[in-house]
Amino acid sequence: MVPPTYIPILLFYPTSDHQRVQQLKKSLSETLTRFYPFAGTIKDNAFIECNDDGACFIEARVSCLLSHILNEPDHEVLKQFLPINFESSEGGKGCVLLVQANYFKGGGIAVGLCLSHKIADAATLSTFIRSWAASASGSDQRVVNPLFDSVPMAPPKDISVDPPSVEMKVYKSVTKRFVFHGSKIADLKVKVANNFVENPTKVEALAALIWKCARKASRVTLGFSSRPSAFYQNVNIRNKIVPPVPNGSVGNFVGSFIARSEEAAETDLHGLVAELRKGIEQFTSKAKRVPLSEDISVISEPQTAAIGFLSRDDMDFYVCTSWCRFELYEAADFGWGKPMWVSSAVPTCNNMVILVDAEGGDGIECWIRLNEDEMKVFECDQELLSYAAFNPSVWKTG
Template sequence: MAFKIEIISREVIKPSHPTPEHLRIYKLSFIDQFAPAVYTPLLLFYPANDVVDKSQLLKKSLSETLTHFYPLAGRVKDNSIIKCNDDGAVYLEAHVNCHLTLILENPVADSLKILHPVNNNNQEEDCPVLLIQASFFACKGLAIGIAVSHKVGDSSTVTTFLKAWSAIALGCITEALKPKYVLSALYPPVEFLIKLPPVQQLKKSKSTIRRYVFNASKIAELKAKVASATVPWPTRVEAVLALLWKCAMAASRSKLGTCRPSAMTQMVNIRKRVVPPLPENSFGNFLGHFTAHEEGIRKTDLQHLVVQLRLGLDEYYEKHVKKLQEDAHLALGEAGKEIVNLLTNEDIDHYTCTSWCRFNIYDIDFGWGRPKWVFSFYEAAIDNSFMFLDTNDGEGVEAWLTLSEEDIPFLENNKELLSFASVNPMILISSTGSKILSSRL
């Protein structure tokens, strides 16, 4: 994919009203302190329309939104606080010398990264907490790139911010969209004696990113196939994740010629799982993770993998979430130790999955309609990582897989995977709406 981008302006957007003195120091929660020092990225693509001055509307509404989300205009200090001195969010504007259709007919992760406002995903001290890049195409289409420090929030926080920003642009902000600053009081920070290693250190091999799309009808077939007496109603994420896990294990075993134990770790939003539940607009990180294990069985059954995923999730909710509320330090310490052991164990294939599904990102409308496509990636993505997003009809799943270059050929020739998924299909924009073409396998 050949296209050029030119950054034509760089501004600092400050809150429309100064942050009050008593809010100038925002304490990170204990869970925030465990978050990696990277940016959480998201790209939203909008086709051309009749709205003229999109940039001014974005900047004005962003300034108003930062009054409510004042930590996003600050700077992280010493992995313990955010100095909310209204230093501002960075806003870049760029021109792209091609039509949006060139991007959408063959989405390639490496090419899309230049539409994102940060080149190095590893966040350093005193860097902006929030960066935005508005990239305007020759056809008047628009890509909005968002980068939010993972230190201040997870996927739920990012989508809460985006929904509030778009609502303010439309002049219809509600209390339900404003952030609730409760997590640092519930899980106060501690003095960290250990410096967490950069995420990039977890990469062990040269990896490749591939995109697979599962449309609604194929997911219905897959869910019927993986259902069992133990899990009669699997979710679409469970069904897709079990299939991809099975295919990844088969690729590893074909490459090595032997069966190795395997583990799948999935990140989960736990706001609704604590007692009492926390609102979805709770600002900060409130993620957990569970791990399912497969002990090196040569012929792995999909139903079995779904059961393992569900058992891992149920056990996590039953034991770990309760422990988190009783002793957060102990619970997170145990969870961190488990992940480190898995990541450093050379005798096991460890995979991780992050899902943006059901966050309703396709409802984010700034005044020129819904996005036609949404994309997320991690520049420092560790090996064997999966990223799930909704398709633009809200019913399917887009899966971005980061695997070693040696595993990819086995995956691309897996007949079971190709019977359910399309390989990087183009995204069609028409006057009657948008859909993902699934004819290209």
């Protein structure tokens, strides 16, 4: 059911120790013996041929300083540090894992990874990076032994869905980065708390704010006083299904729910965060009702509904993926220390939001892709900017 794309991630290090790149390659080979499907090839959208073709490893030299990239991160520039276009259909039939090591003029390394979304989610990518980094740095006690236990949970079956014919409208879109510091998120959580959601998570609070400001930008741009909208939120289902599976389980353990806002008037943050909480609670309740081995409708139905929403031009539909809580900074120490910046690269489609923990774990970085006219309104929204910093520098001196 997953589109043939790659999950992209970029890890930036200020190190000048290019000598360790050989160790990077050697440890990648060692790690692939444990994550052996990543060295194979996807066949017929149904299984992986473990032919040991291997992962692709590319080395690139960058003719500018690392500081030039990190002073003002630009998603079009960042994509060049990845080994393949992450929207490539090769993600469904070609190389499962690709890596690109980028060496900057004057020192600094960026490691770009693309892992096929057909067989992995962000949690699996995090598990792989943690195990690879442990091998590269010689920290054997940190090596993760992956679990390939999804087949008994969801045996192969015909789960093909005939989606409705969808004519996707093409917009000229732009992607921008906003950073929410921990103190601002704490203030926002206090503001959005209500009788229904007394203690909202930081992801719920941020999602509600972004949803509200994006809806507002759409209405202003289109000239509507009211317009229904929906917010599609991806969910890591490992601890939400019966029986639950460990975090080290390899696969695409992703579900989703859709929160709706049909009110004619501008919905406040309290109402939106309540809709988001209701969505996750309803999803969790249904996921725990029947094992996936018997019924996968908890996963397939929201996807089918999303395809229908995408074809409508009388409402706004947003997609949100959260990479928070994967501890990517702690996981990605290849012997150079923790990365100075972790980026999920870029959203893959219009009206998409990606949330990633900022360094230190308290803050969150948000990448959002909107059509050009709506972004001009969104990025000037004073309520948004009272909590967010627009594309601050990542580069640290001293």
